[in-house]
Amino acid sequence: MIDKINELLRQVEEFKPKAASELEEFRIRILGKKGELNALMEEFKSVAPELKRQLGQQLNLLKNKATERIASLREELQNASAEQSASSGDLTRPGSAEHLGSRHPISLVRNQIVEVFSRLGYTVADGPEIEDDWHVFSALNFPPEHPARDMQDTFFIEKDPDILLRTHTSSIQVRTMERQRPPIRVICPGRVFRNEAISYRAHCIFHQIEGLYIDEGVSFADMKQSLLYFAKEVFGEHTAIRMRPSYFPFTEPSAEVDVSCNLCGGKGCAVCKGTGWLEIMGCGMVDPNVLKANNIDPEKYSGFAFGMGVERIAMLKYGVKDLRLYFENDVRFLHQFDQAL
Ligand code: PHE
Numbered sequence: 274m275i276d277k278i279n280e281l282l283r284q285v286e287e288f289k290p291k292a293a294s295e296l297e298e299f300r301i302r303i304l305g306k307k308g309e310l311n312a313l314m315e316e317f318k319s320v321a322p323e324l325k326r327q328l329g330q331q332l333n334l335l336k337n338k339a340t341e342r343i344a345s346l347r348e349e350l351q352n353a354s355a356e357q358s359a360s361s362g363d364l365t366r367p368g369s370a371e372h373l374g375s376r377h378p379i380s381l382v383r384n385q386i387v388e389v390f391s392r393l394g395y396t397v398a399d400g401p402e403i404e405d406d407w408h409v410f411s412a413l414n415f416p417p418e419h420p421a422r423d424m425q426d427t428f429f430i431e432k433d434p435d436i437l438l439r440t441h442t443s444s445i446q447v448r449t450m451e452r453q454r455p456p457i458r459v460i461c462p463g464r465v466f467r468n469e470a471i472s473y474r475a476h477c478i479f480h481q482i483e484g485l486y487i488d489e490g491v492s493f494a495d496m497k498q499s500l501l502y503f504a505k506e507v508f509g510e511h512t513a514i515r516m517r518p519s520y521f522p523f524t525e526p527s528a529e530v531d532v533s534c535n536l537c538g539g540k541g542c543a544v545c546k547g548t549g550w551l552e553i554m555g556c557g558m559v560d561p562n563v564l565k566a567n568n569i570d571p572e573k574y575s576g577f578a579f580g581m582g583v584e585r586i587a588m589l590k591y592g593v594k595d596l597r598l599y600f601e602n603d604v605r606f607l608h609q610f611d612q613a614l
Contacts, residue, residue: 274313274320275331277313278313278332279331281309281335281339282338285303285338285342286338288342288346290346292350293347296346296347304336310332310335310339313332317329317332375608375610377599377610378607378610379584381610382583382586383480383482386462389502390460393458393499393502395458395460396458396459397459397461398446398449398460398461399445399461399463400439400442400444400461401439402439402463403437403438403439404438405436406422406437408447409443410422412447412563413447413522413566414560419522421440427468428467438466439463439465439466441465442461442463442465442481442482442483443578445461445463449461450485450564454569455489455569457486458486461484462480464479464480465478465481467479472596473595473596476596476597476600479582479583480584481581481582483578483580483581485559485577486577487564488574489575490575491575493558493577495577496556496579499577500514501514504530504532507586507590508532513533514530514532515530515531516530516531519557521555521557523557523563524556524557525558526557526558527557528555528556529556530555530556532551533550534548534549535590544589553585554580555581556577556578557578558576559575559576559578584596584599587599
C-alpha cells in the first residue's frame with residue numbers, strides 16, 4: 274500500500290495538463306468519489322494497527338498535495354487562456370478597413386513630368402539645395418548686378434564667399450555639365466527657395482523641374498516639338514502651345530511657353546483671364562557663354578533648356594486655386610487625390 278501511495282504522489286507532482294478537461298479527468302481519477310484516494314481510504318480501514326500511524330500520515334500527505342496541485346494547475350490554465358484571448362482579440366468581430374494614404378499632388382505631377390521626359394530619353398539628375406554663387410548664378414551668365422542675386426530674392430546663408438539656398442534647379446544643370454560631356458539629356462526636379470511673400474500664388478519654397486539637352490545640331494525646332502509633346506501628355510491630346518519672346522541670362526533666344534487653357538478650351542475664362550492661354554514655363558537655347566563657362570565648345574554643340582514650377586502645373590491640372598494648400602497637408606485636401614494614383 275505504501276508503494277501505491279508513493280506512486281500516486283509522484284504522479285501528482287509530475288502531472289502537466291494541456292487543457293482544463295485533462296485536469297478535470299485527473300482530479301476525478303485521484304480525488305473523485307470512486308477515485309484512487311477513496312479506494313486507499315477503504316483499504317486503510319483494514320491495515321494492521323501498528324502500520325496505521327505511518328500510512329495515515331502518507332495518505333493525508335497525498336490528499337493535501339493532490340488538492341493543492343490541482344488548484345494551482347487550474348489557476349495556471351485560466352491565466353494562460355485569459356492572456357491568449359486578450360492578445361488575439363475577438364476573432365468574430367468584423368474587420369475594420371485600413372485607410373491607405375495617398376500621394377501628394379506635387380509628387381504625382383512631378384512623377385508624371387519625369388515619366389514623360391524619360392520617354393524622350395532624359396535621365397534624372399540631382400544636386401544640393403544649399404549652393405554657391407557659381408552654380409546658381411555665375412556659371413549661368415548672370416551679370417554681377419542681376420536683381421536675382423539681390424537679398425530680396427535670394428536667401429543667403431553666408432556672404433563672401435556666397436553660400437545660398439538655390440533659387441532654381443538650373444544649378445543641377447551646371448553640376449551635370451561639370452561631370453558629363455555631351456550628349457547631355459537630363460531632367461532636374463527639386464525644391465527651390467525664394468524670398469517672396471507667401472500668397473495664393475507664391476511661396477518661399479516650391480518645386481521646379483528643369484530640363485537640359487545638349488548635343489551637336491540641337492535646334493529651336495527640337496525644343497518646340499519636345500515641349501509640345503510634353504504639353505499634350507500632361508494637359509491632354511488637344512492642347513496647343515505658343516511661345517512668346519522672353520529673357521533669361523542663360524538662354525538666347527529665350528521664350529515663355531503658354532498652353533491653351535484646358536478649362537475653356539481656349540475661348541477665354543476666369544482662370545486664363547480671358548486670353549485662352551496659360552503660362553507654364555520658361556525655355557530657350559543655351560547661351561554660348563554658359564557652354565563656355567562649363568568647358569563645352571559652343572562651335573560644336575548647341576542645346577536647349579526649360580524650367581517650370583511643379584505647383585503651377587499641378588494647379589492648372591487639378592484646378593487648385595490656392596498654392597498654399599500644397600503646404601498645409603490638410604487631409605481633406607490630400608484625400609481628393611486618392612484616385613489620381
Ligand atoms: N531657371 C528659370 C527660372 O527659375 C527657368 C528656366 C530654365 C528658363 C531654363 C529657361 C530655361 O525661372
